[in-house]
Amino acid sequence: MATAIEIPAQPPQTIPESATTLPPSQPTPYALARESLDRDGFVVLPASLFPSFDLDSLRAAAARLTTTARAGKWPYIRTLPKQFPPWTSDVSQGIWGVQHLMHPSNPDHLTFAKSYFDAELLKYVAALIGCNEDEMVMELYNMLVRPDHAWSLRWHRDDIAADATDDEELERLGKPGYHAQWNLALYDDASLIVVPGSHKRARTATERGADPYEAHIPDQMVVELKAGEVVFYNNNILHRGVYDETKERMTLHGSIGTTLGSAERARNVLQHGVGGWVKDYNFADFDPDMEKRARGMRERLVELGKKSGEVEYFSKDE
Numbered sequence: 001m002a003t004a005i006e007i008p009a010q011p012p013q014t015i016p017e018s019a020t021t022l023p024p025s026q027p028t029p030y031a032l033a034r035e036s037l038d039r040d041g042f043v044v045l046p047a048s049l050f051p052s053f054d055l056d057s058l059r060a061a062a063a064r065l066t067t068t069a070r071a072g073k074w075p076y077i078r079t080l081p082k083q084f085p086p087w088t089s090d091v092s093q094g095i096w097g098v099q100h101l102m103h104p105s106n107p108d109h110l111t112f113a114k115s116y117f118d119a120e121l122l123k124y125v126a127a128l129i130g131c132n133e134d135e136m137v138m139e140l141y142n143m144l145v146r147p148d149h150a151w152s153l154r155w156h157r158d159d160i161a162a163d164a165t166d167d168e169e170l171e172r173l174g175k176p177g178y179h180a181q182w183n184l185a186l187y188d189d190a191s192l193i194v195v196p197g198s199h200k201r202a203r204t205a206t207e208r209g210a211d212p213y214e215a216h217i218p219d220q221m222v223v224e225l226k227a228g229e230v231v232f233y234n235n236n237i238l239h240r241g242v243y244d245e246t247k248e249r250m251t252l253h254g255s256i257g258t259t260l261g262s263a264e265r266a267r268n269v270l271q272h273g274v275g276g277w278v279k280d281y282n283f284a285d286f287d288p289d290m291e292k293r294a295r296g297m298r299e300r301l302v303e304l305g306k307k308s309g310e311v312e313y314f315s316k317d318e
């Protein structure tokens, strides 16, 4: 079980009169989070770090959109039994995700936008990516929901194919990810399973030889989130989702990139279809600071789309 990182209270710093050197500075919570993410491939942040998240409003908005989606009235969905995009709008086998929470046609898009463009969340994103706020690129904001029957995703890395060789894996894992990806649980959620540290190495012989749906991989860890907690994770950590239809799941699943990103990153984002609506995104009712942040991030996504050309799917048929 993964627990939230301890963010130590900052002790008051007093400088003795006789001191000739400054006391060592305390690591900031942002730096601590970055250290955990780099070391383990994921970091769980306590809900107390994000006091402006309005869980009640988010839950109500999430429930409305999920009901609409299950009824086949929201075309942007992740449908069973498919793991990767593209998905159709056919809800006959149920859904496990709802896409494009900030789509302008969602009456609740502003509620979701407030959590996506949250000033404190963006500070963590900047620290975890290692970029400035004015280099951030708007990417995806989706929601993962419980399917209607037990179901699971196979072990995977989001952006490395299962048949990659050791050298191919290492080559890709050695490059920066140029984005931050997170899950914000609106209800307690234990669906995500990771192999800590696997974002820095090729798969072991055991992992490579395991059944794609193997229930127990050595060192695997269930990421247990309490409502309001956020896990940031490296999307190329070896991971899977195992879903329990009896437990409510409404977990917001976001990513933000940076202008330092490459065509590979553009493909990973744009394969989800965000390019189709982001140009029309309207910022009415945003507060001025949030609007400024959001406009900049939207413009940078539009620019990225222009440069990246034709978008291919990661794994079209799975």
Ligand SMILES: O=C(O)CCC(=O)C(=O)O
Residues within 6 Å of the ligand: 144, 153, 158, 183, 191, 192, 239, 240, 241, 242
């Ligand atoms: O359900 C989850 O938290 C994991 C989702 C996932 O692995 C994916 O979308 O690739």
